[in-house]
Amino acid sequence: MRLILAAMLLLLAPAAAIAQPSPTEQTMMQTVVAEHDRHIALLERLVNQNSGTLNLPGVRIVGDMARAELEPLGFEVRWVDMAETGRAGHLIATRAGRGRNILLIGHLDTVFEADNPFQRFERDGARAVGPGIGDDKGGIVVIIAALRAMQAAGTLDDANVTVVLTGDEERIGSPGSVARRDLVAAGQAAAFALEFENLAVDDGAEFGTIARRSSTNWTLTTSGRTGHSSGVFNDALGYGAIYELARILDGFRRDLPEPNLTYNVGVVAGGTPAAIDAEGFNVTASGKTNIVASTAIARGDLRTLTLEQDERVRARMQAIVETHLPRTDAELVFAGNGYPPMAPSEGNRALLARLNAVNRDLGLPEMAEYDPARRGAADSGFVAQDVDTLGGLGVAGGNAHADGEWVDLDSLVRQAQRAAVLITRLSLGAE
Structure with a gap:
């Protein structure tokens, strides 16, 4: 008043x-x-x-x-x-x-x-x-x-x-x-x-x-060969999906920082198997300590100040994703309905x-x-x-x-x- x-x-x-x-x-x-x-x-x-x-x-x-x-x-x-x-x-x-x-x-x-x-x-x-x-x-x-x-x-x-x-x-x-x-x-x-x-x-x-x-969601899915944990890291099984996911997320943390940029990881799951629902909010996973994980999933967001920064950071994220650990694969997908x-x-x-x-x-x-x-x-x-x-x-x-x-x-x-x-x-x- x-x-x-x-x-x-x-x-x-x-x-x-x-x-x-x-x-x-x-x-x-x-x-x-x-x-x-x-x-x-x-x-x-x-x-x-x-x-x-x-x-x-x-x-x-x-x-x-x-x-x-x-x-x-x-x-x-x-x-x-x-x-x-x-x-x-x-x-x-x-x-x-x-x-x-x-x-x-x-x-x-x-x-x-x-x-x-x-x-x-x-x-x-x-x-x-x-x-x-x-x-x-x-x-x-x-x-x-x-x-x-x-x-x-x-x-x-x-x-x-x-x-x-x-x-x-x-x-x-x-x-x-x-x-x-x-x-x-x-x-x-x-x-x-x-x-x-x-x-x-x-x-x-x-x-x-x-x-x-900006605000854009992304989903990272990694895959690996599954088998007995005694063979993890060898030439036949490689590193498994969870190690590949951890490598990529840590690469984001180490290599991407710059002004006005954030890239949050909101949810993570890994195991044999692992899955995420259609809305991208809920994840499920199961596994045992003696089984190399076949699938891992992370979902997060990316926020940038300019279109140039957005395009450049997305390209850098994709480059980090594509440098795979042995016997693993990964895919990074950006949502098409962000801001x-x-x-x-x-x-x-x-x-x-x-x-x-x-x-x-x-x-x-x-x-x-x-x-x-x-x-x-x-x-x-x-x-x-x-x-x-x-x-x-x-x-x-x-x-x-x-x-x-x-x-x-x-x-x-x-x-x-x-x-x-x-x-x-x-x-x-x-x-």
Whole structure:
């Protein structure tokens, strides 16, 4: 509440003391403050509707809730069914205007499936907890609050805005080319892209997101000749599958390290036999100490900052895999539905500079660039190769993807005010 009062005082401060927003922008700021309770109520409704990625009906219901907010603002809204990828689908809303097209990106789904015990919105003053409250239902509310403020100020009339709310950001459907086809097309048509995942906050300071690393899963399967353990390492049996797996993983550890690169190993199994399920989450294995293992499996992820780094590291990983121990073989497969990187660029930095101009005019602190190694992957990576992109414009909070996920409700005000002014300036060409 203190921050809301500060926002109101800002509007009344003498012009000589601070930079002043225009009268139109003051209207946007006042509208966001006046509608704060409405936005919190909307957030509560969204959070209380489970929309785990695999809860397809729940994702569609949240899409319907977003539709009910966007259509009265003059958006043409359509649902893109994604049954062929095993997911619910995406909500795409468009509002044509004379300005440059601004793409707003969020997502309807959460990591909390319908059987998770963490299901309800709870509020304690300016703090609220709930599944997906920040990632990304808070981001959806920021988008809606900003657009409503623009409508109240009259700037939405001429603005050219596209909203894409994906239904599978937390667990992309397959094939990825189909799952992200519509988002990629929207990025190619846009002049700027703004992504509304959680705001980056560190020790009270708020940061701008001009880069995110990729996220791609990989599966390593090794094989070897099996037989009595007394023959291990000899010319007939060789080293077995587990030693080959260990050689490769240790090669990754020793040979790959470089800035902005990580390659986690999340699950391992080896024996005679060993197997992994279709989803790649559960492994099974059996064996005896006196039997050389026939099969070993490891699964992990790869995170890189640029496409060049991604291609180079993948090639190096494959080279390590192909140097086999005697009488063994191995195969490394990268999943086809990962997230590409949102690489840092001068265009993205220019967008952050535009946001900082908004911050100065609204009397808010300027934002430095956030370390991309501390951010997860997001849908913005799918458009960043085609359009200047700025991420992390959603609410401030913490404990994402875990029970007790929370947000600072006052940050809804700051973020919606920033977004309304920034979208207006970008679309209509104002500096």
